[in-house]
Amino acid sequence: MKDKICVITGANSGIGKVTARELAKRGAHVVMLCRNEKKAERAKEDILRVCGHSRVDIVLADLASTQQIHSAAEHINKSYPKIDVLVNNAGLITNNTRATTEDGFEMTFGVNHLAPFLLTQLLLDKILVSERGNIINVSSEAHRFASFDLNDLQYQDRKYNGLKAYSSSKLCNILFTRELSQRLPAHVVSNSLHPGAVASNFGGGVSSFFGVVMQLARPFMISEEKGAETSIYLATSEEGFTVTGRYFKEKKVANPNKEASSSYNAKRLWEISEELLSTQFLPQNKAASV
Numbered sequence: 001m002k003d004k005i006c007v008i009t010g011a012n013s014g015i016g017k018v019t020a021r022e023l024a025k026r027g028a029h030v031v032m033l034c035r036n037e038k039k040a041e042r043a044k045e046d047i048l049r050v051c052g053h054s055r056v057d058i059v060l061a062d063l064a065s066t067q068q069i070h071s072a073a074e075h076i077n078k079s080y081p082k083i084d085v086l087v088n089n090a091g092l093i094t095n096n097t098r099a100t101t102e103d104g105f106e107m108t109f110g111v112n113h114l115a116p117f118l119l120t121q122l123l124l125d126k127i128l129v130s131e132r133g134n135i136i137n138v139s140s141e142a143h144r145f146a147s148f149d150l151n152d153l154q155y156q157d158r159k160y161n162g163l164k165a166y167s168s169s170k171l172c173n174i175l176f177t178r179e180l181s182q183r184l185p186a187h188v189v190s191n192s193l194h195p196g197a198v199a200s201n202f203g204g205g206v207s208s209f210f211g212v213v214m215q216l217a218r219p220f221m222i223s224e225e226k227g228a229e230t231s232i233y234l235a236t237s238e239e240g241f242t243v244t245g246r247y248f249k250e251k252k253v254a255n256p257n258k259e260a261s262s263s264y265n266a267k268r269l270w271e272i273s274e275e276l277l278s279t280q281f282l283p284q285n286k287a288a289s290v
Contacts, residue, residue: 001236002027005080007123009063009116010090012039015138015195017046018228019087023235024051031080033072033090033119035062063090063115064101066277073122082129085235088116089138091169098160105276106154108162112169117176117273121281132241133188135180136234139247141194143171148259150268172269174247174256179266181245183282189244191234194254195227 006023010016011032024030024047034040040058047056057079061072076083091112101110120127120135127133146167152158153172155165177192184190233251234240247256259265274280 003029004084005029005031005082006085006087006235007031007033007076007083008087008089009033009119012036012043015224015228015231016087016089017043018224019089019231019235020056021047021050022228022232023085024053024056026236027053028085029055029057029080031057031059031076033059033061033076035060035090063111063119064107066101066103066114066118069115069118070122073119076123077126080126083123083126084130084132085134085136086120086123086127087136087138087231087235088120088173089136089231090115091138093166094162096160096162098155106156106165108165108169109154109172112166113172113176114273114277116173117281118277118279120180121279124282127188128185131187133184134235134241135177135184135188135190136231136240137173137177137190137192138195138231139173139177139192140167140170141249142167143174143260144257146171146259148265150265150272153269153272171257171260174260175262175266175269176273177247178245178260178263179270180282182266183284184244189241191240191243191246191248193230193234193248195230196250 001023006028008016008020008030011020012034020030020032032040032044037060044056044058048054059072059075061068063069092108094108099107101107105114116137127135147164148168148171153168174192177190180190230248230251234248243253246253248254
């Protein structure tokens with residue numbers, strides 16, 4: 001990983017921080033894209049103590065704001081000659097009260113799906129410069145519990161359920177990865193993954209039944225280090241640079257559920273995402289197929 005530039009969202013805690021640390025220890029130049037400056041600075045100090053070099057940077061952005069995503073991407077594009085690895089790791093789960101981003105998107109869908117969709121688009125030119133570009137999307141086995149509805153992705157017409165919204169957004173991560181892999185040129189790959197049930201602070205602020213279950217189950221969960229293994233594997237292994245469009249679990253290719261394997265769902269989600277963000281990302285008639 002020496003001299004490779006890796007951008008990692010949500011890198012100030014949990015598996016994102018472990019991923020950033022381990023890639024930095026392998027010689028990578030790590031760019032931590034984080035929302036909380038104080039937490040990011042503390043995480044950076046921790047990483048610098050063990051990585052053996054000083055190539056660890058922080059870029060601040062709240063992924064609930066498309067304006068901040070644009071600003072962060074502009075800064076990254078101006079500051080770095082290329083991006084070898086992009087890890088879309090940041091995510092959230094909410095209570096059973098529907099909330100929206102500053103752009104009016106349902107919060108979970110906006111942060112967990114639209115944000116990585118937009119960020120990947122804005123950074124793609126720098127990823128294409130890399131000899132072997134690698135886009136990694138952190139999903140979850142929770143996608144299997146989704147009540148997936150392409151006509152109501154933002155829970156505007158259904159009773160809102162935080163866990164169901166989270167599960168649906170994780171299914172979107174897999175569909176996004178699938179469609180992205182079909183539109184990218186051959187030297188760039190994209191894969192998604194399940195990190196495992198990780199004993200981190202994720203979901204700690206959720207007061208619903210799911211939040212209680214998360215707290216009770218914490219002693220039986222895997223460590224953050226174990227949870228980051230598949231992200232690190234995809235960023236560093238030969239398989240991670242050759243296989244594309246697949247879903248990984250425990251560092252091996254796994255089969256997602258039927259809805260996440262649907263080419264129709266993947267293409268339609270892509271179109272809806274473009275419409276919501278008023279953008280056009282890798283039009284099929286201009287993209288090189290892998």
